[in-house]
Amino acid sequence: xxNKLIIGLVLFxxxxxxxxxxxxxxxxxxxxxxxxxxxxxxxYGRVCHQHLDKSFFVNGSYFLVCxxxxxxxxxxxxGLVTLLLPVKKYISSIFxxxxxxxxxLMVDVVTNNFIFASYNxxxxxxxxxxxxxxxxxxxxxxxxxxxxFHTSQREI
Amino acid sequence: xxxxxxxxxxxxxxxxxxxxxxxxxxxxxxxxxxxATVLSLYFxxxxxSFSQSISVKTAMFIGLITGLSSALFSGFFEVIITYIFHTxxxxxxxxxxxxxxxxxxxxxxxxxxxxxxxxxxxxxxAYGFSLTYTSFLLFNNIFIDSMFGIIGGLIGxxxxxxxxxxxx
Numbered sequence: 001x002x003n004k005l006i007i008g009l010v011l012f013x014x015x016x017x018x019x020x021x022x023x024x025x026x027x028x029x030x031x032x033x034x035x036x037x038x039x040x041x042x043x044y045g046r047v048c049h050q051h052l053d054k055s056f057f058v059n060g061s062y063f064l065v066c067x068x069x070x071x072x073x074x075x076x077x078x079g080l081v082t083l084l085l086p087v088k089k090y091i092s093s094i095f096x097x098x099x100x101x102x103x104x105l106m107v108d109v110v111t112n113n114f115i116f117a118s119y120n121x122x123x124x125x126x127x128x129x130x131x132x133x134x135x136x137x138x139x140x141x142x143x144x145x146x147x148x149f150h151t152s153q154r155e156i
Numbered sequence: 157x158x159x160x161x162x163x164x165x166x167x168x169x170x171x172x173x174x175x176x177x178x179x180x181x182x183x184x185x186x187x188x189x190x191x192a193t194v195l196s197l198y199f200x201x202x203x204x205s206f207s208q209s210i211s212v213k214t215a216m217f218i219g220l221i222t223g224l225s226s227a228l229f230s231g232f233f234e235v236i237i238t239y240i241f242h243t244x245x246x247x248x249x250x251x252x253x254x255x256x257x258x259x260x261x262x263x264x265x266x267x268x269x270x271x272x273x274x275x276x277x278x279x280x281x282a283y284g285f286s287l288t289y290t291s292f293l294l295f296n297n298i299f300i301d302s303m304f305g306i307i308g309g310l311i312g313x314x315x316x317x318x319x320x321x322x323x324x
Contacts, residue, residue: 032263034257034262038273042293046296046300046301047189047304048185049178051182065186066185072187113182135311139310142313143212143310146211146317148212
Protein backbone atom coordinates (compact mmCIF):
# COMPACT_ATOMS: atom_id res chain seq x y z
CA UNK A 1 0.00 0.00 0.00
CA UNK A 2 2.82 2.37 0.96
CA ASN A 3 4.58 1.81 -2.37
CA LYS A 4 1.41 2.86 -4.23
CA LEU A 5 1.28 6.00 -2.09
CA ILE A 6 4.86 6.91 -3.00
CA ILE A 7 4.29 6.12 -6.70
CA GLY A 8 1.08 8.16 -6.57
CA LEU A 9 2.95 11.13 -5.12
CA VAL A 10 5.64 10.92 -7.82
CA LEU A 11 2.86 10.57 -10.41
CA PHE A 12 1.25 13.76 -9.13
CA UNK A 13 4.56 15.63 -9.35
CA UNK A 14 5.12 14.24 -12.85
CA UNK A 15 1.63 15.44 -13.89
CA UNK A 16 2.40 18.87 -12.46
CA UNK A 17 5.68 18.99 -14.40
CA UNK A 18 3.99 17.99 -17.70
CA UNK A 19 1.24 20.57 -17.14
CA UNK A 20 3.91 23.23 -16.65
CA UNK A 21 5.44 22.89 -20.10
CA UNK A 22 2.23 22.23 -22.03
CA UNK A 23 -0.40 24.39 -20.31
CA UNK A 24 0.05 27.45 -22.55
CA UNK A 25 -1.18 25.44 -25.53
CA UNK A 26 -4.49 24.72 -23.82
CA UNK A 27 -5.26 27.95 -21.95
CA UNK A 28 -7.63 30.57 -23.35
CA UNK A 29 -5.87 33.69 -24.68
CA UNK A 30 -7.18 35.97 -21.94
CA UNK A 31 -6.18 33.72 -19.04
CA UNK A 32 -3.94 35.60 -16.61
CA UNK A 33 -1.75 32.51 -16.06
CA UNK A 34 0.07 33.60 -19.24
CA UNK A 35 2.06 36.06 -17.11
CA UNK A 36 4.04 33.08 -15.82
CA UNK A 37 5.22 32.26 -19.36
CA UNK A 38 8.65 33.99 -19.01
CA UNK A 39 9.29 32.34 -15.62
CA UNK A 40 8.30 28.85 -16.76
CA UNK A 41 10.24 29.23 -20.02
CA UNK A 42 13.35 30.09 -18.05
CA UNK A 43 12.77 27.25 -15.59
CA TYR A 44 12.37 24.60 -18.29
CA GLY A 45 15.27 26.18 -20.17
CA ARG A 46 17.53 24.87 -17.41
CA VAL A 47 16.95 21.29 -18.58
CA CYS A 48 16.15 21.70 -22.29
CA HIS A 49 17.60 23.61 -25.26
CA GLN A 50 14.01 24.68 -26.21
CA HIS A 51 14.70 25.01 -29.96
CA LEU A 52 11.37 25.91 -31.53
CA ASP A 53 12.01 23.76 -34.62
CA LYS A 54 12.45 20.76 -32.30
CA SER A 55 9.35 21.41 -30.14
CA PHE A 56 5.72 20.46 -30.65
CA PHE A 57 3.42 23.22 -31.83
CA VAL A 58 -0.07 22.73 -30.38
CA ASN A 59 -3.05 25.14 -30.57
CA GLY A 60 -0.90 28.05 -31.75
CA SER A 61 1.71 27.70 -29.01
CA TYR A 62 4.98 25.79 -28.64
CA PHE A 63 5.62 23.42 -25.76
CA LEU A 64 8.36 24.73 -23.45
CA VAL A 65 10.51 21.62 -23.98
CA CYS A 66 11.69 19.78 -27.11
CA UNK A 67 9.89 16.73 -28.51
CA UNK A 68 12.44 14.32 -26.98
CA UNK A 69 11.96 15.79 -23.51
CA UNK A 70 8.17 15.73 -24.06
CA UNK A 71 8.47 12.01 -24.84
CA UNK A 72 10.65 11.39 -21.78
CA UNK A 73 8.24 13.12 -19.38
CA UNK A 74 5.09 11.59 -20.87
CA UNK A 75 6.75 8.15 -20.95
CA UNK A 76 7.60 8.36 -17.26
CA UNK A 77 4.06 9.53 -16.49
CA UNK A 78 2.45 6.64 -18.42
CA GLY A 79 4.93 4.23 -16.81
CA LEU A 80 3.90 5.41 -13.34
CA VAL A 81 0.19 5.17 -14.23
CA THR A 82 0.59 1.57 -15.44
CA LEU A 83 2.53 0.71 -12.28
CA LEU A 84 -0.49 1.74 -10.24
CA LEU A 85 -2.85 -0.52 -12.20
CA PRO A 86 -3.77 -3.72 -10.35
CA VAL A 87 -2.18 -6.20 -12.76
CA LYS A 88 0.91 -8.36 -12.42
CA LYS A 89 3.79 -6.45 -13.97
CA TYR A 90 7.01 -8.24 -13.15
CA ILE A 91 9.21 -8.37 -16.22
CA SER A 92 12.37 -10.38 -15.55
CA SER A 93 14.41 -8.80 -18.34
CA ILE A 94 13.46 -5.19 -17.58
CA PHE A 95 17.15 -4.20 -17.31
CA UNK A 96 17.76 -5.32 -20.90
CA UNK A 97 14.73 -3.36 -22.14
CA UNK A 98 16.08 -0.31 -20.33
CA UNK A 99 19.56 -0.69 -21.84
CA UNK A 100 18.13 -1.45 -25.29
CA UNK A 101 15.98 1.72 -25.36
CA UNK A 102 18.82 3.78 -23.88
CA UNK A 103 21.01 2.69 -26.79
CA UNK A 104 18.19 3.43 -29.27
CA LEU A 105 17.79 6.89 -27.70
CA MET A 106 21.51 7.58 -27.99
CA VAL A 107 21.59 6.40 -31.60
CA ASP A 108 18.64 8.69 -32.37
CA VAL A 109 20.37 11.65 -30.66
CA VAL A 110 23.52 11.08 -32.70
CA THR A 111 21.72 10.56 -36.03
CA ASN A 112 19.34 13.48 -35.50
CA ASN A 113 22.07 15.91 -34.47
CA PHE A 114 25.12 14.87 -36.47
CA ILE A 115 24.12 12.72 -39.46
CA PHE A 116 20.74 13.87 -40.80
CA ALA A 117 20.18 17.56 -41.44
CA SER A 118 16.47 17.44 -40.60
CA TYR A 119 15.25 16.71 -37.07
CA ASN A 120 12.51 14.11 -36.77
CA UNK A 121 10.18 15.05 -33.91
CA UNK A 122 8.27 11.76 -34.03
CA UNK A 123 11.30 9.50 -33.59
CA UNK A 124 12.68 11.84 -30.93
CA UNK A 125 9.38 11.66 -29.05
CA UNK A 126 9.04 7.88 -29.22
CA UNK A 127 12.68 7.09 -28.37
CA UNK A 128 12.37 9.39 -25.34
CA UNK A 129 9.00 7.88 -24.44
CA UNK A 130 10.17 4.25 -24.56
CA UNK A 131 13.39 5.00 -22.70
CA UNK A 132 11.70 6.74 -19.79
CA UNK A 133 8.82 4.24 -19.67
CA UNK A 134 11.24 1.37 -19.09
CA UNK A 135 13.52 3.53 -16.91
CA UNK A 136 10.62 4.07 -14.50
CA UNK A 137 9.84 0.32 -14.46
CA UNK A 138 13.52 -0.50 -13.94
CA UNK A 139 13.93 1.95 -11.04
CA UNK A 140 10.72 0.86 -9.28
CA UNK A 141 11.55 -2.85 -9.64
CA UNK A 142 15.07 -2.26 -8.33
CA UNK A 143 13.67 -0.30 -5.39
CA UNK A 144 11.26 -3.16 -4.69
CA UNK A 145 14.06 -5.72 -5.02
CA UNK A 146 16.14 -3.72 -2.51
CA UNK A 147 13.16 -3.70 -0.10
CA UNK A 148 12.93 0.10 -0.20
CA PHE A 149 9.16 0.21 0.09
CA HIS A 150 9.17 -2.53 2.72
CA THR A 151 11.76 -0.68 4.84
CA SER A 152 10.01 2.67 4.61
CA GLN A 153 6.75 0.99 5.64
CA ARG A 154 8.39 -0.38 8.77
CA GLU A 155 10.06 2.89 9.69
CA ILE A 156 6.86 4.87 9.34
CA UNK B 157 32.86 11.35 3.87
CA UNK B 158 34.51 14.48 2.47
CA UNK B 159 36.50 12.33 0.06
CA UNK B 160 33.36 10.43 -0.91
CA UNK B 161 31.59 13.66 -1.84
CA UNK B 162 34.32 14.86 -4.18
CA UNK B 163 33.01 12.83 -7.20
CA UNK B 164 29.61 14.50 -6.79
CA UNK B 165 31.14 17.98 -6.65
CA UNK B 166 33.47 17.32 -9.60
CA UNK B 167 30.71 15.79 -11.75
CA UNK B 168 28.37 18.65 -10.84
CA UNK B 169 31.07 21.08 -11.94
CA UNK B 170 31.47 19.14 -15.19
CA UNK B 171 27.72 19.24 -15.83
CA UNK B 172 27.71 23.00 -15.15
CA UNK B 173 30.53 23.56 -17.64
CA UNK B 174 28.83 21.41 -20.28
CA UNK B 175 25.44 23.08 -19.75
CA UNK B 176 26.95 26.48 -20.61
CA UNK B 177 28.11 25.19 -24.02
CA UNK B 178 25.09 25.63 -26.37
CA UNK B 179 25.90 22.69 -28.70
CA UNK B 180 26.35 20.24 -25.84
CA UNK B 181 23.09 21.31 -24.22
CA UNK B 182 21.33 20.66 -27.51
CA UNK B 183 22.58 17.06 -27.48
CA UNK B 184 22.49 16.31 -23.75
CA UNK B 185 19.17 18.03 -23.06
CA UNK B 186 17.47 16.89 -19.85
CA UNK B 187 19.73 13.80 -19.57
CA UNK B 188 22.92 15.76 -18.93
CA UNK B 189 22.52 16.09 -15.16
CA UNK B 190 21.23 12.53 -14.55
CA UNK B 191 24.20 11.29 -16.62
CA ALA B 192 26.58 13.35 -14.45
CA THR B 193 25.02 11.83 -11.32
CA VAL B 194 25.36 8.30 -12.70
CA LEU B 195 29.04 9.04 -13.36
CA SER B 196 29.53 10.44 -9.85
CA LEU B 197 27.95 7.28 -8.39
CA TYR B 198 30.37 5.18 -10.43
CA PHE B 199 33.31 7.19 -9.04
CA UNK B 200 31.84 6.82 -5.55
CA UNK B 201 31.81 3.06 -6.01
CA UNK B 202 35.44 3.15 -7.23
CA UNK B 203 36.43 5.15 -4.12
CA UNK B 204 34.69 2.62 -1.86
CA SER B 205 36.29 -0.23 -3.88
CA PHE B 206 32.86 -1.63 -4.78
CA SER B 207 32.66 -2.88 -1.19
CA GLN B 208 28.90 -2.57 -0.76
CA SER B 209 25.78 -1.86 -2.78
CA ILE B 210 24.42 1.68 -3.00
CA SER B 211 21.52 2.40 -0.66
CA VAL B 212 18.61 4.59 -1.76
CA LYS B 213 19.64 7.18 0.83
CA THR B 214 23.22 7.35 -0.49
CA ALA B 215 22.05 7.51 -4.12
CA MET B 216 19.66 10.35 -3.39
CA PHE B 217 22.25 12.19 -1.29
CA ILE B 218 24.94 11.96 -3.98
CA GLY B 219 22.36 13.03 -6.58
CA LEU B 220 21.41 16.00 -4.43
CA ILE B 221 25.06 17.07 -3.97
CA THR B 222 25.74 16.70 -7.71
CA GLY B 223 22.64 18.78 -8.48
CA LEU B 224 23.53 21.47 -5.94
CA SER B 225 27.10 21.61 -7.19
CA SER B 226 25.90 21.93 -10.78
CA ALA B 227 23.34 24.61 -9.82
CA LEU B 228 25.83 26.75 -7.93
CA PHE B 229 28.63 26.47 -10.49
CA SER B 230 26.35 27.13 -13.48
CA GLY B 231 24.78 30.07 -11.62
CA PHE B 232 28.27 31.43 -10.97
CA PHE B 233 29.26 31.01 -14.65
CA GLU B 234 26.06 32.71 -15.78
CA VAL B 235 26.65 35.67 -13.45
CA ILE B 236 30.26 36.06 -14.61
CA ILE B 237 29.35 35.82 -18.32
CA THR B 238 26.47 38.30 -17.85
CA TYR B 239 28.78 40.69 -15.98
CA ILE B 240 31.39 40.55 -18.76
CA PHE B 241 29.05 40.89 -21.76
CA HIS B 242 26.24 42.95 -20.15
CA THR B 243 23.68 40.75 -21.90
CA UNK B 244 22.07 37.33 -21.51
CA UNK B 245 19.09 35.28 -22.69
CA UNK B 246 16.64 37.49 -20.79
CA UNK B 247 17.84 40.66 -22.55
CA UNK B 248 17.96 38.95 -25.96
CA UNK B 249 14.50 37.37 -25.77
CA UNK B 250 12.71 40.26 -24.03
CA UNK B 251 11.31 41.84 -27.25
CA UNK B 252 9.72 38.53 -28.33
CA UNK B 253 8.36 37.89 -24.81
CA UNK B 254 6.84 41.39 -24.77
CA UNK B 255 5.18 40.81 -28.16
CA UNK B 256 3.85 37.46 -26.96
CA UNK B 257 2.48 38.85 -23.69
CA UNK B 258 0.87 41.76 -25.55
CA UNK B 259 -1.04 39.30 -27.76
CA UNK B 260 -2.87 38.07 -24.66
CA UNK B 261 -5.38 40.33 -22.97
CA UNK B 262 -3.78 40.27 -19.54
CA UNK B 263 -4.60 43.82 -18.39
CA UNK B 264 -2.63 45.39 -15.53
CA UNK B 265 -0.98 42.16 -14.41
CA UNK B 266 0.52 41.76 -17.89
CA UNK B 267 1.83 45.32 -17.87
CA UNK B 268 3.39 44.81 -14.44
CA UNK B 269 5.09 41.61 -15.58
CA UNK B 270 6.57 43.37 -18.60
CA UNK B 271 7.70 46.26 -16.36
CA UNK B 272 9.55 43.85 -14.00
CA UNK B 273 11.22 42.12 -16.96
CA UNK B 274 12.24 45.49 -18.42
CA UNK B 275 13.74 46.61 -15.12
CA UNK B 276 15.84 43.43 -14.90
CA UNK B 277 16.89 43.83 -18.54
CA UNK B 278 17.92 47.48 -17.98
CA UNK B 279 19.95 46.56 -14.88
CA UNK B 280 21.77 43.84 -16.80
CA UNK B 281 22.47 46.12 -19.77
CA ALA B 282 23.67 48.97 -17.53
CA TYR B 283 25.59 47.16 -14.76
CA GLY B 284 25.89 43.58 -15.98
CA PHE B 285 24.07 42.40 -12.86
CA SER B 286 20.50 42.23 -11.60
CA LEU B 287 19.83 41.05 -8.05
CA THR B 288 16.25 39.97 -8.85
CA TYR B 289 17.36 38.00 -11.90
CA THR B 290 20.31 36.38 -10.07
CA SER B 291 18.12 35.40 -7.11
CA PHE B 292 15.57 33.80 -9.39
CA LEU B 293 18.30 32.11 -11.43
CA LEU B 294 19.91 30.56 -8.34
CA PHE B 295 16.59 29.46 -6.85
CA ASN B 296 15.55 27.95 -10.17
CA ASN B 297 18.89 26.20 -10.69
CA ILE B 298 18.94 24.76 -7.18
CA PHE B 299 15.36 23.45 -7.39
CA ILE B 300 15.58 21.93 -10.89
CA ASP B 301 19.13 20.58 -10.61
CA SER B 302 18.49 18.96 -7.22
CA MET B 303 15.41 17.23 -8.61
CA PHE B 304 17.20 15.92 -11.70
CA GLY B 305 20.24 14.99 -9.61
CA ILE B 306 18.08 12.83 -7.33
CA ILE B 307 16.44 11.17 -10.36
CA GLY B 308 19.92 10.50 -11.77
CA GLY B 309 20.95 9.05 -8.42
CA LEU B 310 18.06 6.57 -8.49
CA ILE B 311 18.87 5.57 -12.09
CA GLY B 312 22.55 5.12 -11.20
CA UNK B 313 21.74 3.11 -8.08
CA UNK B 314 19.48 0.79 -10.09
CA UNK B 315 22.11 0.27 -12.80
CA UNK B 316 25.10 -0.33 -10.51
CA UNK B 317 23.25 -2.47 -7.96
CA UNK B 318 21.97 -4.61 -10.83
CA UNK B 319 25.37 -4.79 -12.54
CA UNK B 320 27.71 -5.28 -9.58
CA UNK B 321 25.65 -6.53 -6.64
CA UNK B 322 23.07 -8.93 -8.06
CA UNK B 323 23.73 -12.62 -7.42
CA UNK B 324 23.18 -14.58 -10.61
